[in-house]
Amino acid sequence: MDALTTNPADSESHNESANAPMNVSANASEPAGGGGWFTPRPRQSPPSEREGGAAGGVPSRPVSPIRPVGRGSARPVPPSARPGPPTAQPAPPSAPAAQPAPPAAGRPAAALPPEVPQPRPPEAGAGPSPDAILIRRTMAEVAPVADKTTSYFYALLFIQHPELRELFPAAMDAQRDRLVKALLTAAEHIDNPKVLSEYLANLGRGHRKYGTRPEHYPAVGECLIGALTRYAAAVWDAETEAAWVRAYTAISQIMIDAAAADERHAPPWWRAEVVSHELRTPDIAVVTVRPDQPYPFLAGQYTAMETPWWPRVWRHYSFASSPRSDGLLSFHVKAVPAGWVSTALVRRARPGDVIRLGPPAGSMTVDHSTDNGLLCLGGGTGIAPIKALVEDVAQHGRKRAVEVFYGARSDRDLYDLDTMLRLQKEHSWLSVRAVVDEPLTDLVRKCGPWPEYDAYVSGPPGMIRSGVESLVGIGVPSQRIRHDLVEELVASGD
Numbered sequence: 001m002d003a004l005t006t007n008p009a010d011s012e013s014h015n016e017s018a019n020a021p022m023n024v025s026a027n028a029s030e031p032a033g034g035g036g037w038f039t040p041r042p043r044q045s046p047p048s049e050r051e052g053g054a055a056g057g058v059p060s061r062p063v064s065p066i067r068p069v070g071r072g073s074a075r076p077v078p079p080s081a082r083p084g085p086p087t088a089q090p091a092p093p094s095a096p097a098a099q100p101a102p103p104a105a106g107r108p109a110a111a112l113p114p115e116v117p118q119p120r121p122p123e124a125g126a127g128p129s130p131d132a133i134l135i136r137r138t139m140a141e142v143a144p145v146a147d148k149t150t151s152y153f154y155a156l157l158f159i160q161h162p163e164l165r166e167l168f169p170a171a172m173d174a175q176r177d178r179l180v181k182a183l184l185t186a187a188e189h190i191d192n193p194k195v196l197s198e199y200l201a202n203l204g205r206g207h208r209k210y211g212t213r214p215e216h217y218p219a220v221g222e223c224l225i226g227a228l229t230r231y232a233a234a235v236w237d238a239e240t241e242a243a244w245v246r247a248y249t250a251i252s253q254i255m256i257d258a259a260a261a262d263e264r265h266a267p268p269w270w271r272a273e274v275v276s277h278e279l280r281t282p283d284i285a286v287v288t289v290r291p292d293q294p295y296p297f298l299a300g301q302y303t304a305m306e307t308p309w310w311p312r313v314w315r316h317y318s319f320a321s322s323p324r325s326d327g328l329l330s331f332h333v334k335a336v337p338a339g340w341v342s343t344a345l346v347r348r349a350r351p352g353d354v355i356r357l358g359p360p361a362g363s364m365t366v367d368h369s370t371d372n373g374l375l376c377l378g379g380g381t382g383i384a385p386i387k388a389l390v391e392d393v394a395q396h397g398r399k400r401a402v403e404v405f406y407g408a409r410s411d412r413d414l415y416d417l418d419t420m421l422r423l424q425k426e427h428s429w430l431s432v433r434a435v436v437d438e439p440l441t442d443l444v445r446k447c448g449p450w451p452e453y454d455a456y457v458s459g460p461p462g463m464i465r466s467g468v469e470s471l472v473g474i475g476v477p478s479q480r481i482r483h484d485l486v487e488e489l490v491a492s493g494d
């Protein structure tokens with residue numbers, strides 16, 4: 001059982017870990033390259049330092065063709081359309097976001113299409129593939145100039161494909177690099193198609209809400225390679241470029257196929273009306289919404305949310321309860337400094353306001369095929385999906401031991417303790433322990449060992465990292481630990 005979720009988004013982690021659409025550029029009216037392959041348009045004048053925050057010109061050498069996508073799409077891309085790369089999301093770096101584990105909401109993960117140029121595989125037992133080596137060499141080269149590379153990428157994208165600008169928020173805040181980060185992260189793990197396919201399929205589905213279309217992907221890929229060509233110039237050559245084209249084509253194909261499959265049975269987003277807004281502390285609100293159509297999800301998953309006050313700015317929140325018979329969805333939101341969406345949801349949202357929700361994502365769900373106990377660590381508002389998991393176990397009626405460790409910075413921040421204690425009273429199989437004055441993991445260790453338990457870790461990224469490390473240290477196998485930190489998910493494929 002894999003642990004991880006997507007998140008991207010987006011993985012993303014939650015709250016203000018925004019997802020920004022993975023950008024993609026496209027120009028469907030552009031003449032096609034030979035044989036239906038995408039042919040990059042002639043380069044325009046390079047953006048200046050002023051325009052894009054990057055110096056110098058656009059690469060003079062055209063990039064290799066990026067294969068058209070759209071195969072498997074409900075609406076095939078016309079032969080003249082340019083395939084594009086996936087949009088990068090503030091996601092779950094969250095992919096950037098991207099993730100293994102059981103397919104989100106029971107959807108099958110997309111497989112790499114056979115006709116798409118595949119990255120050259122590693123030889124058995126021989127370490128990374130030739131493409132992975134070239135890609136990692138590029139990454140090492142651009143790492144010290146990551147910010148410039150990202151700026152240059154967006155400058156290229158918005159100058160060469162101005163029609164894509166509207167897919168992004170008006171203010172490109174610090175989260176803007178998520179798309180680039182997601183793409184680079186995915187490319188870096190190109191040797192792990194199993195891990196990547198889940199992560200990227202989730203990312204592709206999630207990009208539908210941004211209006212991303214198959215023909216956008218080639219534009220994104222072209223600009224990504226344009227930026228890498230410039231900032232990895234010292235190591236860039238034809239072989240490296242070919243490796244990136246193969247990787248990007250494979251990445252974008254998974255995203256496009258997943259989006260096309262999703263299109264057949266789910267909307268790109270849901271509208272949802274706020275029906276209640278309860279302030280639990282001055283900074284934490286429980287927001288309950290009614291979606292305009294059925295919203296299927298699993299306890300432990302999360303979604304992206306956009307408010308009317310910050311259009312095209314999406315942030316991730318976990319469902320704070322298991323699916324309810326009345327169809328309502330609840331979220332625990334904490335206002336954080338510079339957290340536009342969270343602050344608006346806590347301080348401005350009122351019943352009657354309408355928000356938008358993306359699709360459900362994440363694999364931090366209960367495995368009902370086993371009777372293993374559940375060892376749950378929730379930090380701060382990270383208790384929200386843990387509460388949903390407890391309700392899920394209760395609804396399934398099998399008495400499985402569930403041990404919840406709830407950590408917060410102060411008594412006041414244990415804003416949902418009463419609910420958890422009420423659940424403990426109702427269910428003899430549930431034990432809840434709250435901690436404010438010692439690291440959560442110390443108490444977990446003291447109360448162990450945990451030989452027959454699946455572990456669930458939810459909270460701030462630092463807590464997830466230390467929690468996973470500590471659980472592994474006390475003998476919980478890593479494949480039995482689930483969490484929603486996307487970067488870790490991708491990394492776990494190493």
Ligand SMILES: NC(=O)C1=CN([C@@H]2O[C@H](COP(=O)(O)OP(=O)(O)OC[C@H]3O[C@@H](n4cnc5c(N)ncnc54)[C@H](O)[C@@H]3O)[C@@H](O)[C@H]2O)C=CC1
Pocket residue numbers: 013014015016017316317318319331332333334378379380381382383384385407408409410413439440458459460461462463464466467
């Ligand atoms: N709102 C939601 O639906 C969800 C939120 N999250 C994430 O949970 C976090 C919640 O933020 P806050 O409530 O402000 O939590 P917080 O920052 O106050 O931390 C809560 C507790 O986690 C532990 N912790 C924090 N940092 C740690 C570290 N570096 N190492 C070990 N333990 C650590 C401590 O016990 C702390 O008291 C956010 O990062 C959010 O993105 C995660 C899942 C769902």
